[in-house]
Amino acid sequence: MKTKNTTAKPKMRKSIGTGRAPSTPSLLLMPRLGVNIDHLATLRQLRNTPYPDLLEAARIVETAGAHQITVHLREDRRHIQDLDVKQLRAELKIPMNLEMAAEEEMLRFATRIMPDWACLVPEKRNEVTTEGGLDLAKQKKRIAGAAAKLRKAGIKVSLFIEPSLEAVKLSSEFGADAVEFHTGQFCLASQSALGPRSAAKAKMELERIRKAALLCRKLGMRPHAGHGFDYVNVRPVVELLTEDPGDLQAPLIEEYNIGHAIVCRAAIVGLERAVREMLSAIQAP
Numbered sequence: 001m002k003t004k005n006t007t008a009k010p011k012m013r014k015s016i017g018t019g020r021a022p023s024t025p026s027l028l029l030m031p032r033l034g035v036n037i038d039h040l041a042t043l044r045q046l047r048n049t050p051y052p053d054l055l056e057a058a059r060i061v062e063t064a065g066a067h068q069i070t071v072h073l074r075e076d077r078r079h080i081q082d083l084d085v086k087q088l089r090a091e092l093k094i095p096m097n098l099e100m101a102a103e104e105e106m107l108r109f110a111t112r113i114m115p116d117w118a119c120l121v122p123e124k125r126n127e128v129t130t131e132g133g134l135d136l137a138k139q140k141k142r143i144a145g146a147a148a149k150l151r152k153a154g155i156k157v158s159l160f161i162e163p164s165l166e167a168v169k170l171s172s173e174f175g176a177d178a179v180e181f182h183t184g185q186f187c188l189a190s191q192s193a194l195g196p197r198s199a200a201k202a203k204m205e206l207e208r209i210r211k212a213a214l215l216c217r218k219l220g221m222r223p224h225a226g227h228g229f230d231y232v233n234v235r236p237v238v239e240l241l242t243e244d245p246g247d248l249q250a251p252l253i254e255e256y257n258i259g260h261a262i263v264c265r266a267a268i269v270g271l272e273r274a275v276r277e278m279l280s281a282i283q284a285p
C-alpha cells in the first residue's frame with residue numbers, strides 16, 4: 001500500500017510579504033532561531049508521564065541547528081518545571097533563554113540558574129498563552145528593577161513588548177539588551193489573511209514591527225520576535241531588512257523564538273515513525 005509522504009514540506013499559503021524577492025543573506029547575517037519547548041512539557045504534564053523527555057528533545061533541537069533553547073517557567077508551573085530548567089542548563093551547549101515574569105521568586109531562580117538570556121514577560125494566571133506585551137508604562141519600577149537585577153547578575157535581558165515606538169523607547173530607558181516583539185497580532189491577521197480586512201491588518205502590523213525594530217536598533221538594542229509564527233507567516237517578517245548604510249542586506253529581526261508551530265509540525269513529520277515503532281512493539285515476537 002502506498003503511504004503518504006508525511007515529511008513533505010508544509011503547504012505554502014499565499015505570502016503577504018513585502019513583495020521583495022527573497023534575499024540570500026550570507027551565513028553571518030542569518031537570523032537566529034530559539035526553539036521554545038514548552039509544549040512538549042505540556043504534553044508530559046497532561047498525564048504526568050516520564051515522556052516526552054525534554055532533555056532528549058532539547059538535544060534534537062540542538063543537533064538540528066537551533067541557536068538557542070527557550071523555556072517559559074510559569075508561576076503555575078503548567079508546563080516547564082524547575083528541574084527541567086536546571087537539567088537543560090546543565091546539559092545543553094546552546095544558550096538558554098528563560099522567559100519569566102518580573103517576580104521575586106523568578107528573579108531568585110534565574111540568578112541561581114544563570115540563563116544566557118532572561119526574557120521578561122507579562123503573566124496572567126488564566127491565559128492560555130502570553131496574550132500581549134509588557135505594560136512598561138504602568139510597571140516601570142517592577143520591570144526596570146527586575147532588568148537591573150538580572151543584568152547585575154550577568155544575565156542579558158530582553159523585554160517582551162508590543163511593536164510600538166513607545167514601548168521600544170521605554171525598553172531602552174529600562175536598560176534592556178534586546179526587545180522581543182510580540183507578533184501575535186500580525187500572526188493572527190496573516191493566518192486568516194484570506195479576507196481583505198485581515199490582509200490589511202497584517203500589512204499594518206508588519207509595518208508596526210518594521211518601524212519598531214528600526215528604532216530598536218537605532219537605540220542600540222537587539223530586535224527579537226516571537227509568538228504565533230508558523231512556517232508561512234514568519235517569511236514576511238524575515239524579509240524585513242535593516243536600513244543602515246552599507247548594511248542593506250541584514251535581516252532586521254535578529255532572533256526568532258518559536259514553539260507551538262514547531263511542536264505541531266513535529267507531530268506530523270514524526271507520526272509515521274512513531275506508529276511504526278508501536279507496531280513493532282506490539283507485534284515483535
Ligand code: PXP
Binds near residue numbers: 072229261
Ligand atoms: N516568545 C515569548 C516571549 C512567548 O511567550 C512565546 C509563547 O510562549 C513564544 C515566544 C513562542 O510562541 P509560539 O509558541 O506561538 O511560537
